[in-house]
Amino acid sequence: MPFYRKPIWAWLYLLLILCVAVALLCSWLQQNRLDTDLTSLLPAEEQNIQAQQLAKVRMNQRMNRDMVVLLSSDSPDKTLAAAHMLQKKWQDSGVFEAVTGKIEPDVTALRANIQRLRLAVVSENSWRHIMNQPREAFARQAQALVNPFAERSVLPAEQDWLGLGNIVIHQASQDGPVFYNIQTGWLNIDDGDTTWVLLRARLPEKAGLINVPDGLLALIDDTQAILAQQKVQVLMAGGAIFAAENKSIGERESQYMSILGMGLTFLLLLLLFRSLRILYLLLPLVVGVLFGMAATVALCGHIHILTLVVGTSLMGVLLDFPLHWLASGVIQQQWQRWQALHMASKAFLLSLIITLLGYAALLITPLPILQQTAIFSAAALISAFLFSLLCLPVFFTTTQARIHPRALRAMLVLGNMIIRCRQVMVQKRWPLLLVLLLLAGGLFRLDTHDDIRQWVNLSPEWLAQAQKISVLTQTMPAGQYFVLQADNDDELLTKSHALGQSLQTLVAQKQLTGFQSLDQWITPLSIQKQRQQDIGHLLANADNWQDLTRLGIPEHSIQDYLSGLQQQPVQTISQSLDNDLATAWQDLYLGKMANGQVAALVSLSGVSHVAALQKLADNNNGIYFVNDLQALNQLFTHARNQAIALKATSYLLAIVLLAYVFGWRKGWLLLAVPVLSSLFCLAIFAYAGWPLSLFAIFGLFLVTAIGMDYAIYVSISQMAVAERLAGVLLAATTTMISFAILGFSVTPAIASFGRSVAFGVFFSMILALALLPGANNKGV
Template sequence: MTLPSERRLPWLFLGLLLAVLALGAWQWRDGAPVSANLMELAPGTTPDPLELRAEQRMQEPLNREILVLVGHPQRSQAIQMTQTLGAQWQASGLFEKVQWDLQADLPALRSQLLQGRLAMLSKTDRQQLVEQPDAFIQQRLQALFDPFSGFSLVPSQDDWLGLTGRIQNSQPQRGVVQLDIGSGALIADADGKSWVLLRARTTGNAFDMQLPLQVAGLLERSREQAAKADVQLLAASGLLYAAAGQQQATREMTWVGGGATLGILLLLLLAFRRWRVLLAFVPVLVGMLFGAVACVALFGHMHVMTLVLGSSLIGVAVDYPLHYLSKSWSLKPWRSWSALRLTLPGLTLSLITSCIGYLALAWTPFPALTQIAVFSAAGLLGAYLSAVCLLPALLKGLELHPAQWPLRVCEGLLSLREALLRHLRPPVLLALLLAFCVGGLLQLHTRNDIRQWVGAPAQLTEEARTIAQITGFQPTSQFFLVRAANQEQLLERQSALTERLEQLVNLERLQGFLALDQLVSAPSVQQQVREALAKLPQHWQPLQALGVSNEALQAELAALQALPVQDIDAALLGPLAEPYRTLWLGPNAEGVAAMVSLQGLNDPALLRVQTLDLPGVALVDRLGDLNQVFAATQISAAELKLASCVLIVLVLILPFGLGGALRIVLLPLLAALCSLASLGWLGQPLTLFSLFGLLLVTAISVDYAILMREQVGGAAVSLLGTLLAALTTWLSFGLLAVSSTPAVSNFGLAVSLGLVFSFILAPWAGSQAHTAPRRELGAC
């Protein structure tokens, strides 16, 4: 018989569902609130505002620029194809700037060189001018006589001392790319081909959901066009990795969600042999809706990884209707509301314990776990409310006559367990199990690397490596942040750091670096140059012997002495400063700050050593810091999980007593321990995501233990319900094990192993054997 309150429940829930649907529609009013920025999920310390600003400045070229090499054995062919592609890309509307030829402003270059003769001299040239003025003049004589000394932008009559030529020649070389004078193209020669450099800057960044896919599509069309002319394209960009990640996430959401859905639907049909039983999937859809709406409400958006892992919620959410559907093997006739009443206490306890387990992970210093935990807890709440309030009404009047072979399988499994216990007492089994765990744990190793989050296609990785080899341009994510009270102190600190970095370059431990002190010297250093020039007349007789008049030299010296002291802001105005502009962070509340970028790093551990005894100099290595924080996050997550287990024991004491509560909680922990050992035996590492998977298993396994502890309908029927729940969960999480993203794959494998051990150990939660009652229930 249906109670009056049960008649009102479906309508009340439908009202709630409509409200959640309306909120979800409002959240999606401006498009999908989905993010692909992996750094949003990263754990660790929150950088101060200046460090965060510096990181964003350094990451911007990686997220907005695409670098393409256009290669052909004939240089003219490569240049022609580059010109064609450049025009097409500019017309596509995806890029704010597409550049393949260098259009130098020669008057501006000459002006900057002349104005910077005191401030822009390299350290080597300054040192020679101050300490060896005779050698300085002799080198100038050789340059005047040597026709192969190089092209100078400033004619000799405007710079008799040759300071502009020295500045021009001392500019840091960025790779092996050379300027083709005829076309203005930047070209590198390698592998029998001429490679023309094409750079494009997008209007958005790599974390826009549509732009990376559009850029990847444009690049693919360009590859096809170039291939017809036997021209090869190589490309590297964070945009391409973002596009590949989005495509991969879409594929995995499709086959994980689709595969799990299809598998669960087939399982329901095979077990219950009624089409209406497929309505058990309604709580799954409701759960996904509640999870998504909760995530967007709390975080402003969802991450694609949350969607991938959240799609596995399908297998857990369908467990709630399976709780009372599985009672159709013992309840004759089966009626939806009556079956729900019998299983409602266990259902509610399962929801409480699962939510406690999930929400404990939400307090870890890891936004990824927090977001996934909130999605899952809200999703399970939605699935529970749907299974309790709506689904029984949808199944009203349904007569279930399930297939009997699943029940016979479970009866056989229980008989096998009893036969095993007759030969091996529980203490012996426990000792063997612990020995298995110890052996596996001794072989287990940890691996914490944020690169596990990205399943980068081999083609993109290989092309990026090839571009670095051809161009010699290999930027790193690490950089130095230099702070100071004023610009002079900043340049002095950068100069001290530069000395140490030059040693690494000479030892081939670092390919190169870029710092502001390579562009402009400190005011005190400019004064030293001014003083050294004042003493130069007693050394410039060789120039006079060559025919340079004393009046011309004196006029040039007077012009040099009249040059103002140049600061960083003034030096950054000229065209030579283009590669340096991103390094200058300008003034802040504490003074001023700037960055030093690095190229071709071989040993990151060497970088921290370079900052010793250098005040105001700090290494910013976000990825390295994250990898170090992963271990701390693992410990934090494990501690929170143990705390949640204590809370679950307190919740379960009332219905099951202290002994029953401890047994229900300890069995999932033992299953997790066995899974850890299995990872060791299989040679798989323990990662943050595999640990999260095992912690998730403990939350799910409590549900199985409660089922077997209550044994509503008998031990075999309860085991069958546990089996169905485990199979549906495995259909979701097991598919994740074959993901091409290492973190997701590791997560899926850990959960799959945990589910197997959870099912095997679940019967030990029962307090005593129960016979399966056959009860006649009134119609609903």
Template sequence: MIRLIYTLLMSALAVFVCYSMTTRAWLQTDLTELLPQSSQDTVLQAAEHAGDAQINSQIILLAGSPRPETAFQTASEIADLWRQSGIFSEVNSQISPDLAQIRQDIGRISLAVLPEAQRRLLTEKPADYFRQRAEDAVNPFAVSPLPLDEDWLGFGRFVAGKINPQTRLQWHPENGMLFNEDNGKTWVWIRAKLSDNTLPQDALGHLFQKTQTLASDRHTEILTGGGALFAAAAKADAEKESRIMGFAGITLTVTLILWVFRSARTFWLLLPSAAGMLAGLAAALAVFGHIHALTLVIGTSLIGMLVDFPLHWLTPSVFSSWQAKPAMKQVLPTFAVSLLITVSGYALLWFTPLPVLQQTAVFSGFSLLGAFGATVCWLPPLFARYQAKPVPFAALSTILGRHIKKQPPPSFRYPATGFLIVFTAVGLWRSNWHDDIRQWVNMPPGLLSQIQKIGTLGGTDFSGQYLVAEAASEDALLLKNAELRRALAPLIRQGKLKGIQSLDQFILSAAEQNRLKQHLRTIADKPENYRALHELGIPEDTLKSALLQAADTPAITLSDGIALPLAQAWKPLYLGEVEPHRYASVIRLNGMTDPETVRKTAETVQGIKWADKRGRLNELFRHTRNQAAWLKLSSYLLAWLLLWRLFGARQGGKILAVPIAAAIGTVAVLGWLGIPVSLFAMFGLLLVSAIGIDYAVYALNAGHSTDARLGGMLLAALTTGISFAILAFSGTPAVAAFGITVGIGVILNLWLAARLMYSVPDTQHPRR
């Protein structure tokens, strides 16, 4: 009856998984999906979300060639290819300005964006300002967007310098493209925006293959950057890595099992692994609606661990007479204890604030439950008539047992013990408990170098460190930006900061505009101030009227100024009214050589906050890692209470000593290898503890001979070790550290559990 219920349940889970995979995006690759909900200030959250949205929705491409005409032609063809793809809502390769609209906007905003030097000259030495204006008016080479009769005062001359703060980019008047020159090569810029928040990663990958082919045919180099590209590459790498590691793990595990048992029937031993993976995937999809690629990569490593139950059950068959159902009844209590303790340890991880740990805990916990059910319900009938063959593994296990059981002489034992103590102590001292978000993803070196070069060509800093200003009004926000710029000015002179970009560099506050207009009224009453223009033949009444008209123009607010097409480059800096009476903006920092000094100096200005997403995440990971460690210590206490209840305090203490010693030894080895104990390494330690309890309970309480028990642990350790050793070759540093940690822990657990087993007389465990 139980077998039927379990079979129906697994069938339902299979249908659910198939339905989920075909009807929704079940695999996530976005790194932000792994991160907890932010508890930081609302203003900082708004800045972070705005930055992420811009990065994830925008793709930049640069086409470069020593021949400018080739670069422009290739960029134009790529832009046409992108528009035809239907992936992007916008592809900006050319700027075709509406001159009439631009002139209107310039006339409207010119006074509000007047540079500081010109404002000072106008207010302190107005005659000098108008003398310069007169010189420009008669200079045939002077460039001005407005004719003289539309801009008597000359304010429009300076708007162009405010439109694009990235002065490295130039506009080609013939084709309307943006470009810049670097080391004899012309780079043409294309910006594209994805049509929605979903990432068409497969289509994007195919499009960029066509783009690369087109550029190669034109002998043009291209550089690309954008969050969607990294996500597409991460998805492709994760799927490829998961397939390779899963295939390698299954192949090596099957090969090992066939070598040990010499029977095709042992293929059924993989059935619990398949059932476990199905149960884990179904649970993750039911709880979270999706599963992250990183969780799936780690989940494939469970294949070796999920086969532990059937191996512990079947391995004694090569050492003595064996029958399926009685053997299952004999090991079932041991399995139940190991399962309860291990799943309880995973359950505690649910209380960590990190979704990746919650996902992995759900996936792993339900995988173990599924594998346990398949082992108990399905395997006994499948092996009802199984007869073991004489195999070399039995002799190998016996020989290994003799070496482990043999006590070395005191002359060797005491120095060896001292060496182990010193080795462990120094390793623990050398251990580096450190996290870095960059270890969580396999950053393709090609894409990484391209985005760095794009930053260099465009003068953009991608460090992820910036400042956020907040104030009670738009005017107060602009004044706060200006105050910050004054505070950071000494650092720019000292070379600790190359420059900053803030909204006050673009537009004046309404109060400053009004003060400037008052000066214009004063100037209008004194014709000697604008005599230089009058000498060109311009009537004084015309000039006075222009001054008074400018003085009477309503002030341009920050939000109105940012809304103009001319202000496209400044829009990302303005966050708007985040909360009632809380206006916020971003201040970009370029070329920091001493971030800590910049942070301390900036925070002396009230209302300024330092934003460092990577640093914040690393601190969050550190906190989560410590929390996970305390939860694991709590699980040790719960495990000891359970073991004490089942086996007594003395034997329960011995069982628990195995995973604790293995975890300490693993940290020591990581210290010697120079591998940081990151959050994922900590999760590996949690798995090491679960494996240690499983081995120790089996070693002391399974009713088999010591050789049979050692054989069961050895085979389980080999299959588990295979899976996690494969992870050590992952291109993602966090996953590799996880695999190395568990691999080391498995070896230590096997040795410690075997030593514990041989320390108990074999007569306590009746032979079958």
């Protein structure tokens, strides 16, 4: 008696299912194991230096934690009221760490910071202009004292006789389109006749793409609805918005695709079998999903939302073995469940081993999302197979139903049509040649370009808003930037300044819209010390401030000011960044690395010519150009090629197993089913204009397993032709239903996976049935 007929094994397996369910529930209650991090989709990168790793983290934080909001309306008062409402609503929501809108600066702290930074942050051009024409600088201050309409400094007059305070303020504002409205206290942007009010919001440190706050999307939708009622135009941009939307879509698709796939599958089976007993097939599905989730959480610590979407679509594959087994029961007059189970399990076990070999090969790919899906799928297939083998026969002592006669006739007609087509191709040859030409033409046109944009859904609405904000603020964050490394701060700033001059040339040539670097904010210590000496030269010539003394300003007041300025302590990069004025540059300084060197990054915006930027890199001199998008695409290409190599390896392993069981000649014939199915699927992708993404290739791994399963099943000579025909058609139909639904997903990676499997299964079904010796009423 086979082991699977002994009740003890069924009871032990049921106990194992209970233990796994309890363990998964306890683990989920302790911590939410559902991962919505879009970066989990990406391959792991190996950075050459520590500075590049830290730079990548900083750039991701900039783009993913921060959100920008612009408001405008036909009335300034209405716009300001809406801005007040939005700032309070978002701050009170608890979603954000901080929401910056109306600025109410601490004047005392602001003055102290300006005084501390006077020598350090004034640009070299401004400083040289003052030193070359000091009398003009003092004269401007004298005119400001008597002109009530002149621009006032934040500092008292006696603390700013050279006007350095205003220069520091302008330096901090970067002289961009965003300006501080001193009357309202808000940041504004003028766009022709429209004035926008700008707000910034920052998510908590652990938020962003990694952990999107649950209430973010609902808060955004509610805010947009309120502003629409008030007739206030709003623009929003931030990486977290895309992450929140994809999280919502993924969760929604996981639910409705699972329900729709399962509903259509069992509706079809109920119509065909005309018996509620067929609903027992839900049990191996539930067990498969349970073990798949448990294995993924146990090995990876979490399960990605896309893994869950793909995994729940496996229901058609999980039903393959039970349907192969039951197919004979709805055709034969006297059905022997154990005999049928024995024949079906031998064939399915071989295809299962080949499938698991393919999944095992995927574990060495650099893509965590593919590794997760491989773990989930393998665990689900094994557990569902064991449940069908050990427990399902208890519920099917007899099928108590025969397949609908019309359905059976349709199956036989289809089988005979396929076999006649095979005979025509073999006899006349030209139809076969035509098919091969179409196949070759498709493969020649195949697009194998990999791009991150093929992975996730990017809403056109949010993209349009982000692009408009980029134009208005003149900042278009790019996935390209420079990382600089030097022995000390002064050398770092010198490198940054030299690179900035080259970048400024590219800006003039419109190959770049702008850049941001530390040397735009802080000057080297050597220059600060030189400026102390410059002040000494000013002190030696009292003629420089004659315009002020004529107004009655005591000479000692000016001398005390200059002496204090001369004794101003120099500021290191870290010290100069430790204040609110330096907010725009704080993320650029990476600090001291493990090798003792200091590092910084230079951010770029509006990159249009990457090649020109690459030429500016000098790795030997500590100037590294980082192109995240290009690096990712290169990794995708590497991973795709690796996956193709693994697939070819799995074919070699498969032919060895098939030759051992069936002999070389039949082994090659059986292997031709999944191979040709994959090639036909690739041709469909080419003619449809769909790019061959990594997820499509992963789908072909599944096609290989399914095609092998069908080919092996139709080769069981002990079963009647009608039984084999019914088994393959039922299994293929249920599988195509679930994966065809995935093909309509708005997430490109999921849609690509679903299409590749759906078309692959269709061709596997056709090619496998073509191996049948004949489809007639024999055995019915």
